[in-house]
Amino acid sequence: MATTSTTSTGLLEHPYLTTVGLFVESHAGLAAAMERRLDVETGMSVQWFEVLIRLARTPGHRLRMSDLAAQTTLSASGLTRAVDRLEAAGLVQRAACPSDRRGSFAVLTDAGERRVMAALPLHVQHLTELLEGIFSPPELKQFAALARRLRDGVNPEAALASSPECGD
Amino acid sequence: MATTSTTSTGLLEHPYLTTVGLFVESHAGLAAAMERRLDVETGMSVQWFEVLIRLARTPGHRLRMSDLAAQTTLSASGLTRAVDRLEAAGLVQRAACPSDRRGSFAVLTDAGERRVMAALPLHVQHLTELLEGIFSPPELKQFAALARRLRDGVNPEAALASSPECGD
DNA sequence: GAGAGATCCTTGCGTATGCAACCTTCCTGG
């Protein structure tokens, strides 16, 4: 009926595969648009913005390196370098952790806070322009709910880090 | 009422921001899981798999470099190098385009087809394990529909490349 | 039919990434 090489051809249309495909493509498109504009308007990469935002929304404006790594797209080593750069740019400082001398905190500086807060409205405005023509308000809520379920199932560490709400 | 630095603090909870945050986190988690397992079970990166799958589902098993770039996460130069590596691995060949001598095709080799087709069921199985506990069938359909809308709005090039359906 | 400009792909260069190895510090059991 079919050669070995075509036996599993039907899987190319498998619902999980096509859904994940759409998901990945939509992410790629959205990420590219965000990245481009964020860079143009604020000179920051998405990674920087991500780190700074997470610090900004944390009481005390400080987070352990390991927590930060768990919440962002970055690996531990990636985060180390990213914080190196942020520190060189004066937006973040490292601080020793008094209770565990192995660990260290990344602390948002005043300059860092000014920088995120200046970038934030531009970013939100951009997201609004991108999304308001695509999702109606109820669809947006649905989408957020489904995305949350997916994240909780697949990235539980990030989930518990942002119990109340989670921003990018 | 508030200092300059806190004026836009409320934006940290903006619906678009939190939704996109969840979306990005869910993608990161899913991508990490897929990547890890795909590498362990097939020795391929997601990028390779993505390219090979798109070739496999195209009649003639060939696609222009530019089309391939538009459909994947890769930039033009990134695709060039990826195809270099795939060609070195014997999974893909380049072919001249008769109608436009600037262009070239990436063509799936027999070895390449065997490789994707062997990987495909493992991948689908993995996706199933990941997702079946998270989304009910109707939720999956909803999610796919919303993701499609988002992709169409934000990444139109990929959209028209896969009119009928779209796999990862 | 000739030149200006756009398009396709490839390369040079700088940079960001992850993995694995490493050092330091913490913790646990004897």
Place this chain on the structure above:
DNA sequence: CCAGGAAGGTTGCATACGCAAGGATCTCTC
């Protein structure tokens, strides 16, 4: 008190990426 092992961070190394520049080809206009 003191191994032995686990965990937090940082670095060496190799790799992959994107941007911008470049060479070749197509296309459109006059």
